[in-house]
Amino acid sequence: MATDAPSTPVARQISLRTVIQALLDEGPISRAQIAKITGLSKQTISEVVRELEDDGWLRERGRTQGVLGRSAVTYEINNRAAFVLGMDLGGTKLRMAVADLAGAVLAEEEVPTDLRGGLHVVEQIAALARRLAARAGVPAAGLRFGVMGTPGVVDPESGAIHVAPNIPGVDRIDVAGALRERLGITIAIENDVNLAVKGEQWQGHGAGAGTFAFIALGTGIGMGIVADGKLLRGARGAAGEIAYLPIGGDPYDPRGFMLGTLETAVGSKGIADRYRDYGGTAGTTVREIFTALEAGDAIAAVTIDETARLIAPALIAVQALIDPEVIVLGGSIGVRTELFERIRHHLARCGHVPPRLAISRIGNRAALIGAIGAALTDLHNSLFGLDVKPGDLSLPTVGGADGDP
Template sequence: MAMASSVVQTPIARKISTNAVIRTVLANGPISRADIAKLTGLSKQTISDVVRDLQDDGWLKPAGQTDGRPGRNAITYEINARAGLAASIDLGDTRIAAVICDLLGNVVAEINVLTDPRGGTHLINQFSDLLAELALAAETTTDRLRLVVLGSPGVLDPATGHINVAPNIPGIDAIDLRQLFSDRMGMAVIVENDVNLAAQGEKWRGHGVESSNFAFVALGTGIGMGIIANGALLRGARGSAGEIAYLPIGGDAFDPGGFTLGTFECAVGSEAMLRRYTGFGGRNASTVTDLFAAFNAGETSAVAAIEETARLAAVAIAAIGATLDPEMVIIGGSIGARPELVDAIRRFLPRCTPYPPRIEISRFGNRASLMGGVGIAVERMHDDLFGVKLRDV
């Protein structure tokens, strides 16, 4: 009896032991109980008890057996990734992308559709329908999702989750999007600015993994920036840090017409690029995709339009460099991920700043916000379920 009591743990001690086991399996799995004991310093009896409980509860599963070592083979264990599922939604001006991910950040189902142009509460219905469709594809049900991370354009109030400025999506600033969506789904909903999510996606598994100071610039229908400063997301006093659409570049900063979409966005967004192309005499492109095709075919008007867009973007990046001193600027979005534009920006940068930051194209292309949402969802699941912060693993 005395021997049995010596390994009985208090609830707090068991929580600490469980945390240590999960942390070790996340960082090193598949892994045997003996190796977990070596890495954690916990007794073999404690490890056996914790692993058994985690397996019974569905969080760990056998992965195989050790081999090539002296003595008997031992069972190795890994996280049962399907035991925790969450969703990430990227609300765009024209399209919505959504995924269901598991505990390890694997995407198990994905969908991409046109955004409901009516906006407002119609978006709640669309999100709900999309998640039901995704759950079916993932062979699960929406009630098994633990949370949803929603990336949205606009200025987000970090305290309330309210979207204050989103000129390209009607009615979204007139509703409590987070509360309505959470009530509809019956689960926690995290709302974040889409470009902030993209920056966090790069920090999670992109170019920013090893960097504590970088900026993510999204160039597409709209323009935005997410900032990682000293390892953390920089929000600003009102949640509007990085709203570079309003930089006084590319137009008359005193024209109040630029107060809605922003002076810089009006100069380099997709509509501006097409307007510039037409102004230079172009007649063969009605979309930005057409414009890049014309550029690659050597059409003079297309080359001029993209060069001028790159020149203005370089000025903005020079201003960002002078203000934030980032180690690098990662460019993404439907336009920003195009190497034709980024190559031109790289050529212009040394001509407008003595210290041009390194420029990288997002590893995720126009899926950076979506992947940022996955990263946030996975971290929240690990924290809620196991008390483990991903960044500590």
Template sequence: MSDRPILRQLSVRNVAAMILREGPISRVQLARATGLSKQTISEVVRVLEDSGLVAAVGQVGSATGRPAITYRIEPAAAYVMGVDLGGTKIRAGLADLTGAVVTEDVIDTNPRGGQAVVQQIGALHQELLRRAGIPPNRLRMVVIGSPGVLDRSTGAIELAPNLPGFDRLDVVGSLTRLLGQAPLIENDVNLGAIGEQWQGRGIGCRDLVFIALGTGIGMGILIDGRLVRGARGGAGEIAYLPLGADPFTRESREVGALERGIGTHGIIQAYRAAGGEVATTVRAIFDRLPEDLAAMAAIDATARVLALAILSVATLLDPEQVVLGGSIGIRPELLERVRRLTADCLPRQVLVEPAALGDRATLMGAIAMALHQLHNELFSLPDLPAEFGPPPQPYADAAA
């Protein structure tokens, strides 16, 4: 549609956005909502119907007594794929043009890393398309969430120690050859923030910080609804805050002082330092609360450092809310302590909430970003002054 005049394309964008948000919707309702003439609405709807992007789905009564045809986005017109690439699991899903997930799967990440993991993503892509019966040419956008930071000049992914070999491999080029299109690669925690804003705890929240605490720690930042990446893509690399451990050591330079202090290994070390029995998992330490005094000391210390990190972020960014995710971050025992500590330090309460999407936050964020890109491509022009906007709630969820 990008060859159409700018004014007509603006009309197409406005109508498509309204159908996405409010469909099924009639032409009279579209004219009333957009301020466009009935003739323009009829022409735009016809263009969208001819392109296969919009379909008539029913009728509603009208003031004239004649039933009015209602329209909605055609879900099967195009699909997107989201991938959450982790050091231990790869989760992927396909969603239709309205955002409804049609199929998803999760597999163990190949510990060899590098090209072996790239091949896994390619095989998962083929399997999901086969399972859903979707022709490959209907898959129009792929977004992959990965730890670390993408080097756009080489296609490699840096600062991702749990994905060996990715810092020496043109990941983007290798995936492009397998998928038949170039994927967008975004930091996984950034996508977790988008996922929580789209369908999780942050619905309707424009300024949000998402902190994922598990084996490591990362942060995604949304300001005025937009993702903040920084000059080199490193905005939100909270692991390197000088808290929790000595920041002036080689290990802190490689991993980050905060991650050393309150990531999985840091909590286990704190437990043992407090005189605890041998514990191999953080879950085991939480399970020993509140009877085990060493477990209490370890979790109290973790909460204190995490609260300091949140206070630092809140002071700088002033978000509407901080969403805690990850296997450790969502623990209620930790959340209660963090809330109590942050309330004692600032005159204005910092709203700290648990993530709602669990381990699907990054996947849903990848799908949301893919839909955002695809909606802009199908319904807008790249040189328009404003973007098409974030994806709406999927029809299936909105009707529930």
């Protein structure tokens, strides 16, 4: 429960945090303005700002002018005080970006994933990271944190990748540890859909929403949920496993057990199967079906419409259980406007108030942006976070119940 750290630094730490937060929120401002915003005294602000400036986190920006009274020196966050690495490791592509403390991307690259897998991938990641850091002009000790997204199940504590579809061998080695060793920085690994959600929360349609959902429609179907600003993981990290929603087919049909009832119906394989069942001949991939749809293929149109008709209830289910402010659709299939409009149409037929829908604005970079955001959050918290994080007081233990954790 309680911390055993001495509580001396806690007051100053709160002040540091408060000042940083004010600068993040309000942009370049003077010390006097910070004092007004934070309620701390001018004296204290001067001390804190000097401390932060000495350590390189802040820098002078300019001076105020035009207003009555003496002009003031304004300060801003020193964007180049630290850098982070965002990564998105997919089965076919490896995306990576170096960003500064303000989240601005300084260098970004996308390369095909080394299909030999295992340590080859690790080496590829490390080499790319070094190349990007050099290109962005990041000094040797400048990189502080990295976050990598990857499909499959990731242990949130250790970062071990338990199931890694499409990338051979990475579930047998400690990727995070190997990268930490090669790059000299802490690397956290996170599920890519979860990071995409964080990306949407930061720079996409989820910005400003306390609660929203992001659904990735592609080969498979996955969902990430942000509730009250925080990622919802569930008891076993399996929250958002929308593929297993008993919608779009008979939940008691064993054919849906493997991939999940919903994914069997509306995953890319389900769509292709449906197109073929209906007698379509234009191709076997979803991309080809969409191309046929554009060319006026009636069977493709029916296929996509039927897919939308099956997806709409799934969105109703999400709305009923989570009540998100908006549901953002992403993934290679989810961003197609043809499908989107058909889903909209069917949603309106379900009665009640349909959920607000949006197509991902940041598209296939969502996980990368989320990785950068996650790394920045980690960085901020490690620099200016509090050791003491007081939550609600736990209720006393009563009767036969177990105590709160």
